[in-house]
Amino acid sequence: MITLCDVDEKFFDQRAKAVLEKSGVKPSVEWDMRKVFDNPEVHAVSFGTPNHWHALGTIWACQAGKHVYVEKPCSHNIVEGRKMIEASRKYNVRVQVGFAERSGYNLNEAIKFISRWWYWRCIHGTGSVHKTTR
Secondary structure (H helix, E strand, O other), rough: EEEEEEHHHHHHHHHHHHHHHHHHOOEEEEEEEEEHHHHOOOOOEEEEEHHHHHHHHHHHHHOOEEEEEOOOOOOOOHHHHHHHHHHHHHHOOOOEOOHHHHHHHHHHHHHHHHHHHHHHOOOOOOOOOOOOEE
């Protein structure tokens, strides 16, 4: 079973048609992810949501007994990430965080460029780490 979920219903027809053409399966459509989670025929979900929905959506899906594939960033802070892990363990489901862009053509070309030219000319770099306290 394939279900497309989007809060903007204007995309339903176009996206459902694309799925049907590529898979031969006509997907159902839904605008509320909680209804997808309530469906016993759905065993796993993949999130293509705005980043602020990744952690909560993953936790809800785990609570509903669904396996989850979520793109990075999986959470906004370590507390959300830990809650996702706790939910995965508590409800005995798998959660995978994807880094799909790491294998993309454009990123690989940028890495090649940096390693050949820019890296040797770099004079200063700055980074930051944000940690929460327990």
